[in-house]
Amino acid sequence: MQPKSQIDRVSTAVPPQLWFGVSAVFHYLGPSFAVLLFPAVGVLGVAWFRVTTAAGVFAVLTRPWRTLAEADGTTRLLLVALGVCLAVMNTSFYLALERLPMSLVAAMEFVGTIGVALYGERRARNVVALVLAVSGVFLLIDVKWASDPAGLSWAALNALLFVGYIILGHRAARGGAGDGVRRLGAAMAIALVVLMPVGLAEAARAMASPTLVAAGVAVGMCSSVIPYVCDQLAMSRLPRATFALLLALLPASAAAIAALVLGQIPGGRDLAGIALVMAGVAVHKPAPA
Numbered sequence: 001m002q003p004k005s006q007i008d009r010v011s012t013a014v015p016p017q018l019w020f021g022v023s024a025v026f027h028y029l030g031p032s033f034a035v036l037l038f039p040a041v042g043v044l045g046v047a048w049f050r051v052t053t054a055a056g057v058f059a060v061l062t063r064p065w066r067t068l069a070e071a072d073g074t075t076r077l078l079l080v081a082l083g084v085c086l087a088v089m090n091t092s093f094y095l096a097l098e099r100l101p102m103s104l105v106a107a108m109e110f111v112g113t114i115g116v117a118l119y120g121e122r123r124a125r126n127v128v129a130l131v132l133a134v135s136g137v138f139l140l141i142d143v144k145w146a147s148d149p150a151g152l153s154w155a156a157l158n159a160l161l162f163v164g165y166i167i168l169g170h171r172a173a174r175g176g177a178g179d180g181v182r183r184l185g186a187a188m189a190i191a192l193v194v195l196m197p198v199g200l201a202e203a204a205r206a207m208a209s210p211t212l213v214a215a216g217v218a219v220g221m222c223s224s225v226i227p228y229v230c231d232q233l234a235m236s237r238l239p240r241a242t243f244a245l246l247l248a249l250l251p252a253s254a255a256a257i258a259a260l261v262l263g264q265i266p267g268g269r270d271l272a273g274i275a276l277v278m279a280g281v282a283v284h285k286p287a288p289a
Helices: 004-012 016-041 043-062 064-070 073-097 102-120 124-141 149-172 177-204 210-235 240-262 268-283
Strands: none
Touching (some): 016 043, 016 073, 016 102, 016 240, 043 064, 064 073, 064 177, 073 102, 073 149, 073 210, 102 124, 102 149, 102 268, 124 268, 149 177, 149 210, 240 268
């Protein structure tokens, strides 16, 4: 495992906004590749590959068993909560992507974030932000309330857990980038334990194909290892308010990547909805830590 000082040196080698930019690209690039794998591996199988790959990489880099052994009771509770959040969030995200456009699923992630901000900071700007974001989501949803309630339910669960990931991830990064990455590794090991009985059966069907296994590993690297590490490197140096403002870029990155990789070309109504969500995220003031 790298000493904390080395991880912190890597973190400070470039501006934190650049770490966020790398995360913003891979945050949806990996899931777009995952969508292409769904027919061959299954949704739960791809989720299993994603978490297993990340847990394996972090096990080598961070030795999560040591992190868990050395943690106090409060930190262990944080790690368990973050691990369960990651497992269920990733699975619900994929189940939503199986049914809905990526731009809609990504946009819904931020309604919950702004709702938490309104609860913690009851200001007019947060009311405006929530109205903007909700209006944008309604434009993106179009007629899907009736046509795919299951997909919207999974997307809503993912949105709720995305809020938990932002809050818990910031708490994990409080000790610096080194502590944040180590705690992320321990949380990912817990996520694997949670997801193992759910996704293993589907993933096992792909084990006979080296190509599918390699693709599943690549999805895990692009979806969980690269963006989550970059998030920790950014979160350890950015105030929550600044990080929350940068999140306004994610709906646009989701729409662009979905168009390039999946051919989900947004129409005028979709672009207007994405713009409203981005405006809402940019306007809102985050809840205090």
